[in-house]
Amino acid sequence: MPSNSWWPSSSDDEEEMFFANAVLRAGQILIEEEEEEEDFSSENVITRRIRINRDRQGAHEKLVNDYFSDEPLYNNEIFRRRFRMSRRLFTRIANDLAGLDPFFTQRPDA
Known part of the structure; x- marks a missing residue:
């Protein structure tokens, strides 16, 4: 074997x-x-997945009672601040949408 440094x-x-x-x-x-x-x-x-009970039905009822009942908890000024529109305008938009598209009408779950 040669003794060169490059030889393995x-x-x-x-x-x-x-x-x-x-x-x-x-x-x-x-x-x-x-x-x-x-x-x-x-x-x-x-x-x-972990199921979290958010009580959606109860939240809906509370929202309706707080803002849309005959004697709402919050007045028109608070409604306007919360939703950035008058209650009358909100109701008009909701009714118009429900009349135009069945997606916006409430129906029982399948």
Whole structure:
């Protein structure tokens, strides 16, 4: 074997083999982890979202009682500040929308 510094020595060959084996092993580990993830994701795992009871019906009734009943809790000035329009204009828009598009009419849940 020539004694030139550019010629690989046996220790260089051992290092290359060590690093090549390390890279191969790392690749095998990654492939195994991906296969495990695929196995887990392919299972029929049902995840459910947490249901938060927001009492929508009660909130609707409170809104109607506070602003739209015969004797509302809040007067016209507070209504205008809250909704940035008069109660009369709000009611007119709501009625016009309900007449134009059935999406805006209240109906029972299916």
